[in-house]
Amino acid sequence: MRPVKKGSSPIVGDFNKYEDAKPELVSRLGIYCSYCERKISTLLAVEHIEPKDGAHGQPHLSRSWSNFLLACTNCNSCKSSKKVNFKRLMFPDRDNTYYAFDYELDGSVKYSTRLTARQKVMARNTLKLTGLDKPLQEFKDENDEQVALDRRAQRMEAFGTAQAALNYLDADSDNPNMRAVIANLAIQTGFFSIWMKVFDAYPDMKVQFIQDFKGTEGSGCFDMTTGSSITPAPNVDALEQGGKI
Ligand SMILES: [Zn+2]
Numbered sequence: 001m002r003p004v005k006k007g008s009s010p011i012v013g014d015f016n017k018y019e020d021a022k023p024e025l026v027s028r029l030g031i032y033c034s035y036c037e038r039k040i041s042t043l044l045a046v047e048h049i050e051p052k053d054g055a056h057g058q059p060h061l062s063r064s065w066s067n068f069l070l071a072c073t074n075c076n077s078c079k080s081s082k083k084v085n086f087k088r089l090m091f092p093d094r095d096n097t098y099y100a101f102d103y104e105l106d107g108s109v110k111y112s113t114r115l116t117a118r119q120k121v122m123a124r125n126t127l128k129l130t131g132l133d134k135p136l137q138e139f140k141d142e143n144d145e146q147v148a149l150d151r152r153a154q155r156m157e158a159f160g161t162a163q164a165a166l167n168y169l170d171a172d173s174d175n176p177n178m179r180a181v182i183a184n185l186a187i188q189t190g191f192f193s194i195w196m197k198v199f200d201a202y203p204d205m206k207v208q209f210i211q212d213f214k215g216t217e218g219s220g221c222f223d224m225t226t227g228s229s230i231t232p233a234p235n236v237d238a239l240e241q242g243g244k245i
Helices: 018-029 073-079 117-130 151-171 176-189 192-198 203-212
Strands: 045-048 068-071 101-103 109-111
Touching (some): 018 045, 045 073, 068 073, 151 176, 151 192, 176 203, 192 203
Antiparallel strands (some): 045 068, 101 109
C-alpha cells in the first residue's frame, strides 16, 4: 500500500461538496486507489477515511480534506461505514504502509513478517477493513482461462507485466530508453508496491517509481538514494496517530 503525502488543504475551511476535492486529490496522489493501488480511470471516489454516516459516522468530517483519500468501488464498499480506530489501523497518508505489507506472486497481500506483534495486528486489521485479504474469485472465460476481474487477479496480472519488463531490463540494462519506457509502463499499470518488489535489485528504478507516482516521495517513507523504506513514517502532515510504522 503506497504511502503518500497529501499536503495541507487546498482551500480554507471545508469543501462545499466532498466530490469537489477529487481533482486536487488526483493531482497530488495520482489516479489510483489509495488502498489496492489500482489505476482507476473512472468511478474513482473521494474516500472518507472515517465514515461519514452510519453508527460510527463522523458527519462533521464529511467535507474535510484531512479525512479524504481516493478509493475504488471495491475498497470503498468493503470499508463501507465500518468503525475506524487509528490506533488499530494503518493508513497510507500517515504510516509507512509500504513497509507493512508483502505482495505475493499469487496476488495475495500479507502483513510483513518484519513487523512487531502489535504492528501485525494493525496490518491485519487494515487488510480486513479494505478487503485486500479476500481470496481469488474464479471468473473463467469460455476457454477456461482466468479473467482478471477482482483485485487479487489484477495484482497477479501486474506481476506478470512487471516481471516481463524486468526481463527486458536485465537483457539490456545499459539502455536508458528502456528504463524510461518501464517507468512509464509502471505509471500506466498502477500497483506501485508490485513494481517496487519486482525491481528490488535496481535501486535506480525504485527511486524512479517513487518519484513518478505522485505524492510518494513527499511521504518521507523512502530513502531517495536506495529506494528502501524508512520506518517509522515521518507523518509529514501531522495526522492523528500517524507514524505507527
Ligand atoms: Zn481499491
